[in-house]
Amino acid sequence: SSLTQGIFCPPLLLCPSRVRRDMTELVRVTLPLLLIAALAPSSVAEEQATRFRITNGCGSEPIWIAHQAAAGVGPDPQNIRIAPGASYDMTVHENLTGTRYWPKMRCDEHGDRCSIGESGGPGEHCDTAAGCSPPVDTKF
Template sequence: MVEVSRSILRIVNGCHSQPMWIAHAIAAGSGPDQNVRIAPGGFHDFPTPSHLSATRFWPKMGCDESGHNCAIGSSGGPGQSCQFNPVTGQEDYKNCAPPVDTKFEASFGENGAPCNPKTPGGVEMKGCDYVDISLVDGWTLPVKLDIQGDCRTATDQKVDVLDCEGLSLNSCPAAEHLTAAGFTADLRAINPKTHKVSGCYSPCSKLLDTKWSNQERSSGRRPEESEVSPYCCPTPPQTPESCRAGPITRTSFLKTVHEKCPGVYGYAYDDGTGLMRCSSATHYTVTFYCPADLPA
């Protein structure tokens, strides 16, 4: 018997003045509804069949009619025109936006199967979904996740909503003191075509990503370097304990994430809500809102 694909993920365009396009990745590929256009105030229901793993969904705005060449969100991924070099015919990410998108991430379990971690031996875990809102790389648009069902944190706290409506590009730190790296950074990602702030780097992304005009401090750097690892927290050389005691916890970026987006991870070993475990019957509504300054 062929399983009927369930659709428990609804993405809403909460910006009532402009359309929005949704890009997504499923492991190394994408589904049939890539770059789906959502009208102002509209929504799209994405299919979520059993065992759909490693999915990421992010919003794009100010795009052409095909959902490409966007003012916000053209950071690459499957089927995205910015990463294709027509001269060489090769994948080339240097023309993409920095990958600082506000993202909804999920791996979906088996439809109708139980999700019960209290059963010995983990034999009733096939029905578990694992979902999160990720700001570890930075953010673009405000977002809200409404949950209808049973979602719980690692400490078994029930979660019904993650509300990041107050997250604004106007709140992105313009003078972040990256003490371990020895300089003060402007975390605002300014689109060279629109000349508008189109994203906010996390400290880690600022130190590593070389797109747009961010080459001077990031070119050739690696996450393991002593000036970078306290912000990116690769293991090794960092441990969860050293990361939580390090300079990332004293950044304005993290303070903003915790104030405007309570419960959401702002760095690799943050103690926020993070990854949630949900039953397979849970429905998710992700609403992305207008940026502070609408793209041209």
């Protein structure tokens, strides 16, 4: 199967090894292109899934990934915990028309009640005071 990779890291104050400017460039330029490439048609057989690798670029804290595939949750589990420096390969089927990923931090042991990144996506909740965090959107 083919593989595309994206790296998530929180803002500078949560991940001091990163520079805020680098994060802005990653989100503004690189990440949308990687997400679109993950969904682009390939020569792989239809029943074989494309993998989208999400890497936790923060060396100090785990992140949790919530996602939405089309109108519901995709084939991967919701609220995936990724340890510092580790990766997780998401399944992206060729006929998928859109998907969203929400990196979250400082969550409970189930990936809920997060201090950062609550999404309001399928099976997710939002902080009543702060509201929902926007997803990394791959609709096109």
